[in-house]
Amino acid sequence: MKKAWWKEAIVYQIYPRSFMDSNGDGIGDIPGIISKLDYLKELGIDVVWLCPCFKSPNDDNGYDISDYRDIMDEFGTMDDFKELLKQTHERGMKLLLDLVVNHSSDEHPWFVESRKSKDNPYRDYYIWRDGKDGKEPNNWTSYFYGPAWKYDEATDQYYLHIFSTKQPDLNWENPTVRHEIYDMMKFWLDMGCDGFRMDTVNIYSKTPGLPDGKPGENIGEEYFQDGPRIHEFLQEMNREVLSKYDIMTVGELTGGCIEESLQYANNEGTELGMVFQSEQNLMDCGDKRFSYRKVPLSELKVCFSKWQTYFQGRAWNSLYWTNHDQPRTVSRRGNDKEYRKESQKMLYTMLLTMQGTPYIYQEEEIGMTNVYFDNIEDYDDVEIRSYWDRYVVHGDEDPEKTLDGIHYRARDNARTPMQWDDSENAGFTTGTPWLKVNPNYKEINIKEALEDENSIFHYMQRLIRTRKENEVAVYGDFIEYEPENEELYLYERNFEGKKLFVVLNFTENHAQFHLPEAIDPEGSRLLISNYDETPELQSRQLRPYEAAVYLWE
């Protein structure tokens, strides 16, 4: 197993818009982030990943970029950014940027030029096609609903947008586009940035001819996910940019299968350092975007264990429970009521004792919950709004049912402003926050967590320290026990003569744990646990959401 700093790092994801507002305009900003760097350092963070902070009209909160080389007005200036970079480095932490180059904003000068005329030098930066019989060039659909094509009168053609109409897809077939992107990446890396999280990295390459897709929810996916030239493109990017710096990279996969992921994240390092698999997020989907089902523990375990063992010795995993596109972990996988603290601690014990690089989304360290707005107007997300408009306002979906699904699945769950304390607007802003603060900020906030020695924050801090002191937690091989057990997740990790054994109760009940025959408790000691007075390793009753990790050395 080849060691690397980014394999040992703990990453913290910041959604800048919701993190900390320094000037009272209700929008989080870079000076706000700088003012909280010591807090992140105290938690034990090594790498800060910033969601997009570049110029943007904010149709999709920065995932629609109109200038890749400048900072979003609401977030601050280039000087603020450089100060952030400097102060992050001064504290021994690194800064990861979000690279969004499957598409740009329609307000990017490239697109403004491109749409002017068919012979504009920028025309071929995007994907333009003639309509077919007065309709779209093919049947592909956008992830934000409706056709993936928008008609543009000026030139009587359509442009492709896999996401919103304000996010036209860049044409990766065009080598000039690719080199513009590589140059832009070098611009940030030469400034000292430490790597990239790459947005929707597996959909850059579209199948030539753009054939009609088979019917389904996201039509056309089979022609743009893991497309024919994607590995060629990433290997080129790796040769020309990535391999020249000591950086970390993580690609976000839209869909994407495990076999293909192995190639993206391969240990030879020809493409990316690691990828985010999205399989774990798809398991609890219902038949619609905003509906859901309960996932049996055995299914969740199949998913995590599969990625652990399949990658072993061949590729490096990323580990995450949530991000800015997903609901809060404790509401989704744990119990956000009477066992909020226990279950969140248990879930992160799991994450931090697996092989891969862990990512902690903002406020996970205080066990933040979903938000349950009653009024659809209180939601801001372009995805929710366009869904509601299409399927409730102009369709026949039941508003109550859809709202229930939104409560469970919505991206805005993760985007409510950070709860720093119990003062007005949770200490996030002195103005009016861009998205309402979760009404639970009086009970759940960072000030409270810092004052309580039994808080999730302090447990997370201890978990992080424990992981860093025990290489086996980072690099160890993974062996699972009792995969069919619907209450417990049991596994072992091994590295250079050391062993960990992890016992996790995923239920709110007492659950019977039988020591597996293959595990000899002799010589083990308790490394960490989310309850007091945890006994030595033996068959016994586990308390609700109990987690315990034992070490042999």
Ligand code: TEU
């Ligand atoms: O998300 C890409 C992605 O996989 C989406 O389909 C995601 O699953 C969806 O938003 C959930 O419904 C990335 C970003 O993380 C997301 O915030 C952006 O909106 C999107 O790309 C477009 O840039």
Ligand code: CA
């Ligand atoms: Ca602000």
